[in-house]
Every structure is written in structure tokens, then in C-alpha cells.
Amino acid sequence: MLIDSHAHLEMSPFDRDRDQVIRRAKEAGVEIIVTVGTTVEDCRRALEISRRYPGVYAVIGIHPHEVKDIKGATYDSLREMANQEKVVAYGEIGLDFFRNLSPRAMQIRRFGEQLELAAELNLPVVIHDRDAHRETMDLLKGWNGGRRGVIHCFSGDYPMAKQCIDLGFCISIPGTVTFEKNEKLRSIVRDLPLESLLVETDCPYLTPNPFRGRRNEPAYVVHTARRVAEIKGRPFVEVAAVTTANAKRVFNIP
Numbered sequence: 521m522l523i524d525s526h527a528h529l530e531m532s533p534f535d536r537d538r539d540q541v542i543r544r545a546k547e548a549g550v551e552i553i554v555t556v557g558t559t560v561e562d563c564r565r566a567l568e569i570s571r572r573y574p575g576v577y578a579v580i581g582i583h584p585h586e587v588k589d590i591k592g593a594t595y596d597s598l599r600e601m602a603n604q605e606k607v608v609a610y611g612e613i614g615l616d617f618f619r620n621l622s623p624r625a626m627q628i629r630r631f632g633e634q635l636e637l638a639a640e641l642n643l644p645v646v647i648h649d650r651d652a653h654r655e656t657m658d659l660l661k662g663w664n665g666g667r668r669g670v671i672h673c674f675s676g677d678y679p680m681a682k683q684c685i686d687l688g689f690c691i692s693i694p695g696t697v698t699f700e701k702n703e704k705l706r707s708i709v710r711d712l713p714l715e716s717l718l719v720e721t722d723c724p725y726l727t728p729n730p731f732r733g734r735r736n737e738p739a740y741v742v743h744t745a746r747r748v749a750e751i752k753g754r755p756f757v758e759v760a761a762v763t764t765a766n767a768k769r770v771f772n773i774p
């Protein structure tokens with residue numbers, strides 16, 4: 521059994537065949553999918569989907585790209601949603617200084633506010649960090665919340681990964697670990713303890729090899745886990761079992 525720790529099943533690329541996508545994941549052994557909202561509307565959709573499918577859980581929060589649209593009522597809506605049964609974390613929140621779809625200063629302010637909200641709601645966090653490693657670490661180190669959570673789609677270096685783990689976070693490995701050029705991520709995977717790793721698709725994005733170029737979907741997390749097993753020289757079943765246990769622990773999934 522595997523857990524896709526970060527998917528976006530609520531997004532429109534899955535509108536036509538969501539049932540089949542979730543069925544294919546099950547058939548591939550991916551029994552649990554954590555689907556992550558990025559706007560208030562998408563968080564609602566993520567919640568609806570989690571209610572409809574037993575193996576699907578929801579994460580709610582406002583993505584750094586979208587924080588420019590946060591309004592007075594946004595956090596109240598999120599507070600309401602957070603009470604629902606299948607919500608397992610707050611996110612994805614963080615900083616994206618690669619695309620800068622919201623101004624940087626605003627991203628930093630909203631990240632801080634949402635870390636506080638996660639602490640208030642007593643939820644672990646899902647962190648998005650792209651080209652903002654230093655600022656992300658500053659905020660995470662200064663945060664007084666539970667320090668439970670995941671750095672999703674990890675793109676930093678080994679010292680940063682080690683710091684995150686020492687703070688209490690897990691590191692989630694995406695399909696880019698299968699890309700020929702990504703020796704950097706493979707060397708990080710080699711050096712980190714399996715007990716701190718999760719695997720994810722971030723679908724519909726970041727499709728792993730051998731399907732790169734197509735739409736990504738949760739079933740393909742198998743290829744990522746297989747690659748992690750190869751890198752670590754451990755049996756696939758062990759990597760599946762340990763990453764599943766890690767994800768269940770972080771998200772408090774029974």
C-alpha cells in the first residue's frame with residue numbers, strides 16, 4: 521500500500537474522469553490520497569471529494585500564488601472547513617519566489633498568518649517552497665506551532681532538509697526524482713532517513729518518468745516510490761510500508 525501525500529484531485533483536469541483516476545490509484549495500491557486545496561473554492565471542492573471517496577483526505581489553505589485574493593472572510597471560511605472530519609492538515613502555504621504570482625512581501629505576511637491559523641486549529645502544515653529557501657526556513661524556525669507537517673515537493677539542499685527534519689517536519693519526494701537530470705534530489709534521498717520521507721505526485725503536475733509529458737495522477741506515485749527504493753537500496757514493499765506509516769503519522773490518519 522502507498523499514500524499519495526499531495527495531489528490536486530479537485531482541479532479541473534480531473535473533472536471528466538475523477539472516478540476512474542481514483543479507481544486506477546486503488547488498483548495500483550495507492551489506497552490513500554491527500555488532496556490539497558489552493559483557494560477557498562478549491563478547498564470546498566477538495567472537501568466534497570474527500571467526503572465522496574473513503575480513501576481521500578483533504579488539506580485546506582491558501583497557496584502562495586493565491587494569497588493576493590485573501591479577503592476578510594477567507595480565514596473564517598477556512599476555520600469553518602477545518603472542523604470537518606476528513607481535513608488532515610492546513611496548506612499548502614509558503615512562498616513561491618519563482619513565479620511571484622502574489623507580491624513577495626504579501627506572500628511572507630500571509631505565510632506567517634496562516635502558520636498562526638494552523639497552530640490555532642491544531643493542524644499539521646503542508647509547506648510549498650520554491651526559490652525561497654532562506655525565507656521559508658526563517659518563518660518555520662520562528663513558528664511556535666506544533667512543527668508537525670511536510671515540506672512538499674522538496675527542492676532545497678541536504679542541509680536544509682536536515683534542518684527541517686530536526687525541526688520536526690517530514691520531507692515529501694515528488695516525481696521529479698525520476699528525471700534524468702535530478703541527481704541532486706536523488707543524493708538527498710540517499711542521505712535522508714526513510715523514516716522522514718513521504719512520496720507524492722502533486723498531480724496534475726510533475727508527472728514522473730516513464731509518463732513525463734502526460735497529465736499526472738495518483739497511481740503514478742508508484743514510479744516515484746520505486747525510484748526511492750532503488751536509490752536507498754531497500755525493497756519496494758519496505759519503502760511503501762515506511763512512507764505510508766510516515767504519512768499516517770504526520771496527517772493522523774487511522
Ligand SMILES: [Zn+2]
Binds near residue numbers: 672
Ligand atoms: Zn506546491
Ligand SMILES: [Zn+2]
Binds near residue numbers: 527528
Ligand atoms: Zn500542490
